[in-house]
Amino acid sequence: MFVFKLLFRNLFRHKLRTLLTVAGIAVAILSFGLLQTVVAAWYAGADASSATRLISRNAISLVFSLPIAYKERIRQLDGVKGVSYANWFGGVYITEKNFFPNFAIEPASYLAMYPEFILDETELRAFVHDRKGCVAGRKLAERHGWKIGDAVTLKGTIFPGTWEFTLRGIYRGKQPSTDEGQFFFHWNYLNESIRKQMPRRSDQVGIFLIEVAHPTLAAPVAQAVDTLFKNSLAETLTETEKAFQLSFIAMTEAIVVAIRIVSYLVIVIIMAVAANTMAMTARERIGEYAVFKAMGFGWWHICGMVFGESLLIALTGCLLGIALTFPVAAAFAAKLDQFFPVFLVEHGTIWLDLLLSLLVGTVAGIFPAWRAVRIRVADGLRRIG
């Protein structure tokens, strides 16, 4: 009890210095937390993917499509539980600033494969039965103020023209980590229109989604699909949904690595700041430590005082930083939800914050503690006065 009293009172001997150091650590922890959350948001798609879903695309590139006729042949393979398909539409809502992912899908089979998208039964029925119907995620609908029945018009970029839809449903995510920023409409609507305008591009899909009965079947089924279409005009590359998502992240891997490095650099910088504070503190108190030693206090008591204060500063800053991370992350998420549809501070980030603040507190205390322990009592006492 006495020790904590001493630590707390020592903490406020230089209020401004302590306050600035705590504020610095809080800002560093906040920055670290946000940067880690950005990295986590980058991987949100991969993390949310299912181990029982495979994605089959054209082996040359995702830019090239696959014939819709593949669907029935894939369905017949052993281990395949269901098959669906989708096309990246790339439509623009009013201006390009309003970016959101939009796909042409086969409603019944696609939504059955994604139980994490929760859609009201009536809304699902309305969507399935309306060829020009569409479904949007809750966050996307909120962002643009869409209500059921509203007309939504997209400008095609890959598929030219103006495309009109009627909003038939708004889905919610089963988990907080489910992306609620996507937009789906009927593949048939797209295909029929293309057939009229560009017949050669009709009856093509961007990807096939394959559901397998068990995660252990993912590899053999993927291999079977690719073998099935080997030496055809459109060979396939089939991989797990996670691998498919990670292939997108790999394109921006350098950015993710840079963010990670910056987040740890912030911690290294604050470690230096905290170490400087503790070094100043210990230098000022060398005489006091000598008095403690003269009275019979051992090196472990002196270390306890230095490390205790250092850890107290680091943990106070950390807790403040963590407390700030949540509202700031929420503000970030609201502002950037079109780029990061899932922007959640993970538990792992909080634990990492705590761990790093302990590291900062410990490292910051090492040199001052070493100096305080090494000082000879007679030398320390000479510095007073």
Add this chain to the structure above:
Amino acid sequence: MSSPMVSIRSLSKSYRRGSQIIPVLEEISFDIAEGEFLALMGPSGSGKSTLLNLIAGIDQADSGSILVNGVDLTRLDDSSLARWRAGQVGFIFQFYNLIPVLTAFENVELPLLLTSMSRRKRHEHVATALSVVGLADRMEHRPSELSGGQQQRVAIARAIVTDPSLLVADEPTGDLDRVSAEEILQLMEQLNRSFNKTIIMVTHDPRAAERARRLLHLEKGLLLSPAQEAGGPGPAL
């Protein structure tokens, strides 16, 4: 005849400044009996504070021996010395050296934290020590709220709270005005006479030295004999 409380034999100490070795104490030998009040005097640099530090176990001698209550301090390692100091020595410094963030009560309580005493018992001891130095009504004051003389009295209470057999004081009145210095000296006299504390005091002040029962002079690291002190030739003690 009973054995002396402090027995110093052939004690030498030097400091190194670069490649130069500066002798501070040379072949010092003397005894201090239990209950003595000894004043060490001498010009600056004569080695009196170094001698005090060696007797108090906060510095290491180059050679010789220092026996305090039969324990040879020159043979103890740092941890053993720390334990020994906690139980056997009370320190009184020139600049009081109180912990500024602690109250008078808490400052006095500090040395007791190293004992296995219960909280209640500790508080009793602290209250007694502060009463002895006449500061029972200033327990909750921080050092900055006390005068120099009062701070030194708190320091004395801290020095006696563990009931050590030996009190060492390095210029205890050096930072005080005349009235406060007089009060501190009276208090030390009282501790010596009423509580039989053995006190070794380093001082520059002849008035302070007069309060001691015995006076030793150091010059250039050597103890002066009474004859030398008087100005004539004579053997060193």
